[in-house]
Amino acid sequence: MTTVPASADLPRAFWLYWSGLSFTALGDAIVYVALPFLALATATHPGSAEVVGLVVLAGSLPRFLGPLLGGLADRSSPRRLLALSAGLRGLAVLGVGLWGLLGQLPLAPLLILAFLNGLLSTLAYATGSALVPRLVSPGALSRANSLGxxxxxxxxxxxxxxxxxxxxxxxxxxxxxxxxxLILALCAATLGLPPLRAAQAGGRPAPLADLREGLAVIRRSPLLLALLGLSLGLNLALNVMNTRAPLQMATQGRGAADYAIFEMLISGGVLLGIALVTPLAARWSLDTLIGLGRWVLVAGTLGFLDAGVAGWWLGAAVFGVGLGLLEVASTTRAQHLTAPAVRGRVIGALLAVNAVGLSLGAGLAALPLPTSTLMWGLTALLLGLLPLWPAALRRHGRAQRLSASSSA
Incomplete structure (x- = not known):
């Protein structure tokens, strides 16, 4: 693969979408840090993992609705869906924030906010993932995904x-x-997007049929199947860390301050991983980069085996690099393997299956198990998933050779 030339290949519409996405992601990060500590304030026992686990689980459950949301992304105007998702999220955060200022917040509104935020974020993700390939040329897709x-x-x-x-x-x-x-910035950005029609005209979303269709596309592709398995394990690991990290920082360090550094290190590692994709892709294929990212993730989990804050910080930085590599390489690879008219449904099916991993992760983290035991288990799980990708590449290569020989 060759390096794609810079910004000339990316149109103004993409940059508008990207700017709104950036500001919304900034606002989401503030909400993400605040919710666990609002939840901990409602706990009857200080340092209780159960309330944080419930909030994380509530934010993860909407991914089970991925087929419905992916069907909406295929059959609706992307500009309308992006504006709707950002607007409703902003209103929900505003309501809970005002409630918290006026009095003690019970757990219920936090769970509702986490669910709504997860639902609308999933809708925006499915819509944006299907939209970007329509805004940019195929040669610029990897760069656009890196920026996104x-x-x-x-x-x-x-x-x-x-x-x-x-x-x-x-x-x-x-x-x-x-x-x-900050969350509402995406609403303003959508005003400048072209009035694109739905990728598939007519029909109403049918969640079960959309799920079957999305899974059928995935089932026919060994590479998509392997990416699904890797993503399933990764999402499980992420929710275990999302639940246990605030508690680890509270018991071993300075609470919110150290937790913010933990999340910043993950994000910094992700930025580095994303930045490495373009130069590495000039020498190696996306398939090779996906293989490399798997090993970096395993190396990152080794840092979480240390109970100290410094070990978790180091693990967060390394894990983030692997996450950044995999995010861009696997997203671009999946978009190349999927037809435009069904991209939303395939993304929705992936999100629905990944929700199983997120839910299992939140549930495991809420159990009265030592954090060290959970981290050893995550390391073993990611090690066990390593052979999936090489096996999928071999199957994909055989299928291509058979197809070439039959067409000849």
């Missing part, structure tokens, strides 16, 4: 630190209110 992933995972590098500082100065409810205008 940088917005979604890199903007939080500032947002997590900002969130930690806002929680310290204004309290968690005040931090939520600061995030509202």
């Amino acid at each position: 992933s940088g917005a979604l995972m890199g903007a939080p590098l500032v947002g997590y630190g900002l969130g930690g500082g806002l929680i310290h100065g204004l309290g968690a409810p005040g931090a939520l209110l600061v995030g509202v205008p």
Whole structure:
């Protein structure tokens, strides 16, 4: 593969979408840092993992609705869906933030906010993933995905630190209110997007049929199947870390301040991984980069075997590099393997299956198990998934050779 020339290949519409996405990701990061500490304030026992686990689980459950949301992304105007998702999220965060300023927040509104935020974020992700290949040329897709992933995972590098500082100065409810205008930025950005029609005209989303169709496309592709398995394990690992990291920072360090650094290091590692994709892709294929990213993820989990804050920080940075490599390389590879008319449904099916991993991760982290035991288990799981990708590449190569010989 060759390096794609810079910005000339990316149209103004993409940059508008990217700018709105960046500001919204910044606001999301503030909300992400604030929610666990709002939840901990509702716990009857200090340091309880159950309430954080419930909030993380509530934010993960909407991914089970991926087939419905992916069907909407295929059959609706992307501009309308992006504006709707950002607008409703901003209103929900505003309501909970004002409630927290006026009085003690119970757990229920936090769970509702986490669910709505997860639902609308999933809709925006499915819509954006199907939209970007329609905005840019095929040769610029890898660069556009790198920039999009940088917005979604890199903007939080500032947002997590900002969130930690806002929680310290204004309290968690005040931090939520600061995030509202940032989340709403995507609404403004959509005004400049072209009025693209739905990728598939006519029909209404049918979640079960859309799920079957998306899974059928994945089932026919060994590479998509392997990416699904790798992503399933990765999402499980992420939710275990998402639940246990605030508790680890609270018991071993300075709480919100150290947790913000932890998330900043993950985001910094992701930025580095994303930045490495373009130069590495000039020498190696996307398939090779996906293989490399798997090993970097395993190396990152080794840092979480250390109970100290420094070990978790180191693990977060390394894990983030692997996450950044995999995010861009696997997203671009999946888009190349999927027809435009069914991209939303394939993404929705992937999100629905990944929700199983997210739910299992949140559930495991809420169990009264030592964090060290969970981290050893995650390392073993990711090691066990390593052979999936080489096996898929061999199957894909055989299928291509058979197809070439039959057509000849």
